[in-house]
Amino acid sequence: MIRLVGAALILFAGTMIGFLQAARFAERPKQIRHLLHALQRLETEIGYGQTPLPEALLRVAKVLPPPLAGLFERIAGELRSASGETVKAAWERIIGGGWASTAMRAGELEAMLRLGASLGGSGRDDQLKHVRLAMLQLQAEETAAREDQAKYERLSRSLGVLGAALVVILMM
Incomplete structure (x- = not known):
């Protein structure tokens, strides 16, 4: 009886690991698409609205889902504070830390x-020009992410289940 419960738990855990990994493959293209929309909005705020950068970043953050919204909000907060940190330093620290x-x-x-x-x-x-360049780079990354999703999403689910089944077979 304990072996069956243990086997069921192992199968469940392996399956969940596979599904979590598959969800990560599915989430990457979505987040890149959100980031592209954010950069389009930032381009509009800078180009047409002539909005100051901290305000533009806050406006962009309002239309983004987490965790991307948090990154833009923290950068805007740093730029509004009187810390004296450059945009480059704040951007690198917050993006690098929250990535x-x-x-x-x-x-x-x-x-x-x-x-x-x-x-x-x-x-x-x-x-x-730099915003547009970043958008082009992210579009290329989105294409690669969609290809990875098509290749590996289903494979991850299957490997999770099959790996757990192998462990259960070896246990018995």
Whole structure:
């Protein structure tokens, strides 16, 4: 009886691990798409609204789901505080520190860090060019993420179940 309960728990745990990994593959393209919309909104705020960067980041954060909204809110908060930290330093620290809470990978992080290095330190037209460049890089990453999702989402679920079944068979 205890063996059956243990086997059922192992099967359940393995299945959940597989489903959690599959959910991560599914979440990555969604978050990249949200980030692309955020950068489009930021481009509009900078280009047409001529909104100051902290205010523009707060407006962008309002339309984003967590955890991306939190990143933009924290950056805006740092820029509004009188800490004297540059935009680049605040951007790198907050994006780098909060990136683990997203489903995104190093390619997206690199594009965002590159964008942060140019925001607030150059003219409006130059900033808009950097936002557009980051959007192009993220679009390429989104395509790769969708391909990964198609390849690995179902595989992750299956491996979770089959791995747990293997452990149960070896136990018996």
